[in-house]
Amino acid sequence: MRSFSLGDLLSLLGALQWTAVLVLIALGFGAPLALLLALMRTSASRALRWTATAFLQLVQGVPLLGLLMFFYFGMPVFLGIEMPPLVAVGIAMTVYTASFLGEIWRGGIEAVKHEQWEAAACLGLSTWHQFRYVIAPQAFRMALPPTVGFLVQLIKGTSLASIVGFVELARAGQLVSAATFQPLLVYSIVAAIYFAACLPLTLWARSLEVRLNGAR
Amino acid sequence: MALVDIRNVTKSYGSTQVLKGVSLDIKEGEIVTIIGKSGSGKSTLLRCINALERIDGGEITVEGQPVRTDMPNLRDFRQRVGIVFQAFNLFPHMTVERNITLAPVLNKRIAKADGRALALDVLERVGLADKIDAYPAQLSGGQQQRVAIARCLAMRPHLMLFDEVTSALDPELVGEVLKVMEDMARQGMTMVLVTHEMGFARNVASKIVFMHQGRVWEEGPPAELFANPRTPELQSFIASVR
Numbered sequence: 152m153r154s155f156s157l158g159d160l161l162s163l164l165g166a167l168q169w170t171a172v173l174v175l176i177a178l179g180f181g182a183p184l185a186l187l188l189a190l191m192r193t194s195a196s197r198a199l200r201w202t203a204t205a206f207l208q209l210v211q212g213v214p215l216l217g218l219l220m221f222f223y224f225g226m227p228v229f230l231g232i233e234m235p236p237l238v239a240v241g242i243a244m245t246v247y248t249a250s251f252l253g254e255i256w257r258g259g260i261e262a263v264k265h266e267q268w269e270a271a272a273c274l275g276l277s278t279w280h281q282f283r284y285v286i287a288p289q290a291f292r293m294a295l296p297p298t299v300g301f302l303v304q305l306i307k308g309t310s311l312a313s314i315v316g317f318v319e320l321a322r323a324g325q326l327v328s329a330a331t332f333q334p335l336l337v338y339s340i341v342a343a344i345y346f347a348a349c350l351p352l353t354l355w356a357r358s359l360e361v362r363l364n365g366a367r
Numbered sequence: 368m369a370l371v372d373i374r375n376v377t378k379s380y381g382s383t384q385v386l387k388g389v390s391l392d393i394k395e396g397e398i399v400t401i402i403g404k405s406g407s408g409k410s411t412l413l414r415c416i417n418a419l420e421r422i423d424g425g426e427i428t429v430e431g432q433p434v435r436t437d438m439p440n441l442r443d444f445r446q447r448v449g450i451v452f453q454a455f456n457l458f459p460h461m462t463v464e465r466n467i468t469l470a471p472v473l474n475k476r477i478a479k480a481d482g483r484a485l486a487l488d489v490l491e492r493v494g495l496a497d498k499i500d501a502y503p504a505q506l507s508g509g510q511q512q513r514v515a516i517a518r519c520l521a522m523r524p525h526l527m528l529f530d531e532v533t534s535a536l537d538p539e540l541v542g543e544v545l546k547v548m549e550d551m552a553r554q555g556m557t558m559v560l561v562t563h564e565m566g567f568a569r570n571v572a573s574k575i576v577f578m579h580q581g582r583v584w585e586e587g588p589p590a591e592l593f594a595n596p597r598t599p600e601l602q603s604f605i606a607s608v609r
Contacts, residue, residue, distance in 0.1 A: 267456065
């Protein structure tokens with residue numbers, strides 16, 4: 152047994168970069184997918200709407216922990232594909248992000264008045280141009296505060312990846328705690344690091360909300 | 368040949384039939400004003416001319432081309448038939464210039480400098496050249512509606528539709544919008560208006576169409592129609608709006 156040292160603190164901070172990697176993977180792959188889902192959910196085609204809705208129901212009805220387990224333990228069993236933890240966790244976080252951001256963005260799109268689509272259509276704009284130039288910028292403004300809010304959830308959610316042995320901040324905390332037998336101290340530091348990472352975002356989300364509400 | 372030819376058009380929302388066989392000709396350069404109580408189908412008819420609503424029966428042709436919501440060149444058609452709405456429907460996140468040039472830039476790929484010149488040109492016609500860099504929220508209702516008209520004019524439409532464009536305005540702002548429309552009428556624009564502004568209908572329109580219960584009840588030149596309404600429905604309508 153050894154006592155908690157500066158080296159332990161540095162290893163916790165080092166593990167934070169893997170938390171960041173997970174967040175970036177989730178956003179990088181999840182955000183485009185979220186946009187696709189939001190467009191499907193608001194599309195005129197019933198088949199597209201139903202497909203997207205079914206996907207959302209399925210994903211949102213399962214806890215993130217369940218998704219992680221499924222992709223890490225389930226894929227080898229069901230599909231015979233052995234996955235490194237980063238890939239399995241990355242896919243689970245991507246799916247999770249896509250479904251929640253997709254719903255947030257759908258709300259933003261639907262909050263733009265129907266007349267805006269109509270006015271844009273009456274100017275002869277293509278459906279894509281109507282969305283890209285008229286609807287999306289307004290939807291984005293409205294969806295930005297909840298989007299940043301979700302980002303906070305996402306950062307905290309990555310801690311579940313520790314379950315499948317992926318060494319990010321929470322898992323690093325477990326390892327340091329096991330080595331030092333100082334769980335209270337170690338987990339308090341871990342919690343403080345999460346808090347420090349999320350606080351700026353929370354504040355940003357709040358200021359956006361005030362500013363955007365004031366602007367309307 | 369008429370610019371707009373409406374033949375026996377029917378249209379229902381669910382089980383409610385709002386247009387029950389409407390026929391109407393609109394010739395080039397005519398100012399046609401559609402009047403009638405709310406629920407008489409006048410706004411619906413206007414929206415059908417622009418393919419915003421699908422008709423169930425009959426036919427509408429504009430410049431000889433049948434109008435359908437699934438027509439292949441719908442986007443070109445929409446640029447030839449402008450529409451101005453009651454609620455202006457400007458894009459709130461864009462400046463006046465961008466509101467006006469968005470469609471020409473995307474559809475006709477005009478250059479940026481030409482876009483600015485185009486915006487200034489149409490804004491001068493509605494008397495708002497000095498507002499080119501403003502955002503819609505910085506303008507009064509009357510000014511917003513004039514920008515909406517300018518945005519339409521920038522597409523160089525052959526026909527313009529006006530759907531109760533002064534109904535959402537404070538009374539003191541109605542005049543400036545009507546004046547712009549009078550100027551356009553004088554310059555020969557073919558216009559179809561749904562309006563409650565009887566003064567405008569009387570003084571500017573070349574034809575009045577009175578709609579009642581989804582039908583064209585009476586039509587004719589304003590002087591004739593207002594002086595000698597043939598049906599009791601039009602008589603009571605004129606009495607009620609006076």
